[in-house]
Amino acid sequence: NAGVTQTPKFQVLKTGQSMTLQCAQDMNHNSMYWYRQDPGMGLRLIYYSASEGTTDKGEVPNGYNVSRLNKREFSLRLESAAPSQTSVYFCASRTGVETQYFGPGTRLLVL
């Protein structure tokens, strides 16, 4: 099993550009999550998907959209990137016993 995979690993954008962060898991988990990690602020939930076909806002959803394409894939889209969205983005998926498994992260720099 590859676990949770994320692409790209690193991306540089100019303000106003758009991009999609991809996440896939091969563990047959129902729930998937997107977090951002910023120094001194820990991990903050952006969006989550409790099951295929459903998505809900987390703590910091503004400026982002998500798509739960199927059970395996959960993408995060920035329609118009801003410098405040410079961060490390982690995708996670969850088993039925409450443990979340994290991907390797995507480092995003918005200039």
Add this chain to the structure above:
Amino acid sequence: AQSVSQHNHHVILSEAASLELGCNYSYGGTVNLFWYVQYPGQHLQLLLKYFSGDPLVKGIKGFEAEFIKSKFSFNLRKPSVQWSDTAEYFCAVKEYGGATNKLIFGTGTLLAVQP
């Protein structure tokens, strides 16, 4: 709203020193509790978790944590740290049986172990 506090932002220890990292949460109901570790350049990995039963839980790499319900705390401990324990440690809480299935993370504690 639930919140998680990790009061130590940075901790510097020498090898073989004992470690205790504090974690307090605000939710008054039943909770599930977690400690995650992030080694430099890597993703988050689960260290240990508490769901119910014995409040002293043991995790990987010699770590343990004690759930003290009356203090709303879930402190992480290790008797003797190693240089390889240098990492960032995150405490997380989930409302037991909550419909949203969301984890609330603390802001993290950066541990540096000097050889």
